[in-house]
Structure formats: C-alpha cells, structure tokens
Amino acid sequence: MTTISAALLLFLILDPLGNVPVFLGLLEPLAPRRRRIVLVRELLIALFVLFAFLWGGRVILDAMHLRQESVSIAGGIVLFLIGLKMIFPSPEGMFGESEGGEPFIVPMAIPLIAGPSGMASVMLLGSENPARMGDWSLALVIAWAATAAILLSATYLYKALGKPVLVAIERLMGMLLVAISVQMLMDGVAAFLRGAPA
Numbered sequence: 001m002t003t004i005s006a007a008l009l010l011f012l013i014l015d016p017l018g019n020v021p022v023f024l025g026l027l028e029p030l031a032p033r034r035r036r037i038v039l040v041r042e043l044l045i046a047l048f049v050l051f052a053f054l055w056g057g058r059v060i061l062d063a064m065h066l067r068q069e070s071v072s073i074a075g076g077i078v079l080f081l082i083g084l085k086m087i088f089p090s091p092e093g094m095f096g097e098s099e100g101g102e103p104f105i106v107p108m109a110i111p112l113i114a115g116p117s118g119m120a121s122v123m124l125l126g127s128e129n130p131a132r133m134g135d136w137s138l139a140l141v142i143a144w145a146a147t148a149a150i151l152l153s154a155t156y157l158y159k160a161l162g163k164p165v166l167v168a169i170e171r172l173m174g175m176l177l178v179a180i181s182v183q184m185l186m187d188g189v190a191a192f193l194r195g196a197p198a
Contacts, residue, residue: 003135010143013118016150018170043148046113057123072188075120079181082117086174
C-alpha cells in the first residue's frame with residue numbers, strides 16, 4: 001500500500017463529509033468564535049489518539065498475543081459495518097444521540113473523528129509494516145489535514161452543497177469503504193490460510 005492510498009483509506013474512515021451535519025448540530029449552541037476553538041481542540045485530540053494507536057499498536061498486539069491476521073480480519077469487519085451504516089444511516093446517526101453542552105473528547109474527537117475503525121486501521125498499518133512508520137505517519141497527517149479542512153469549513157459546505165448532496169457523497173464513500181473492508185477481510189483470511197499448518 002502506498003502512502004497516498006493509505007491516506008485515502010484513512011480519509012474515508014474519518015468520514016468528514018458524513019460528520020458535517022453532526023458537528024454543526026453539536027456546535028450550534030456555542031458562540032461562533034467558541035465553535036472554532038472547540039473544533040480545533042477536538043481535532044487535535046483525535047490526531048493524538050490516532051498517533052498513539054499508530055505508534056503503540058505493535059506493543060498492544062504483542063501484549064494481547066494477537067496475530068496480524070486477526071487484526072486485519074477484525075478491521076475488515078469493523079470497516080464493513082461502518083460502511084454499511086454510511087450507506088444505510090439510522091435516524092439517530094451513526095453513534096446515537098449525544099447529550100447537550102459543550103462537547104469534550106466524546107463524541108467529537110472519539111468516536112466521530114477517531115473511531116474504532118480509524119484506531120484499528122492505523123494500528124494495522126503500523127503492525128503490518130513497522131519499517132514504514134514515516135509513511136504511515138505522513139498518510140495520517142494528510143488524511144487528518146483534509147478532514148480538518150472540511151470540518152472547519154462545515155458551515156460553508158452545508159450551505160453550498162446542501163444536505164442531499166452531502167448524504168449522497170457520504171453514501172458513495174460508504175460504498176468505497178465496504179469494498180476496501182472486503183479486500184482487507186480477504187487479505188487477512190488469505191494470510192491466515194498461508195500460515196496455517198498443512
């Protein structure tokens with residue numbers, strides 16, 4: 001996997017376009033200046049969490065005695081479920097209703113930006129090819145920067161594109177994510193079968 005394809009995968013998983021309406025709803029009670037401060041803070045927290053999973057993923061796998069194939073299969077299943085929810089969203093949103101007040105870490109940083117699928121994906125990247133941690137770090141920064149740019153311009157995007165267009169784009173991204181998840185699942189099963197004793 002190239003750095004650009006890894007960045008694209010992470011960008012699809014972070015799903016900034018799908019999060020635009022959710023973020024606008026969460027930030028609506030706040031003053032306009034405060035909204036930007038809260039959003040930047042949550043984006044930075046999410047980046048820190050994702051980097052922690054990228055660089056500490058190998059340690060976590062070793063501590064839990066997990067094989068890379070199991071992480072690949074589990075990551076594929078999680079991505080598949082996230083992709084399905086993007087294509088067929090529930091009325092209460094992907095992660096359910098959130099409580100009022102100023103968001104802090106939950107639900108914006110985690111799980112809306114740095115969700116389980118994002119954490120599993122960066123951990124998988126880091127554990128499968130630890131020699132390319134610089135490439136994976138760059139891919140994460142690219143995906144995060146694109147996500148931040150979209151979320152920071154959420155109000156303008158919502159006004160310019162409208163909800164139907166954003167929903168259509170999110171469903172298209174969901175289709176791509178489902179295809180990527182199936183490939184991850186097949187790769188994990190194939191690697192497991194190659195390593196299985198005859």
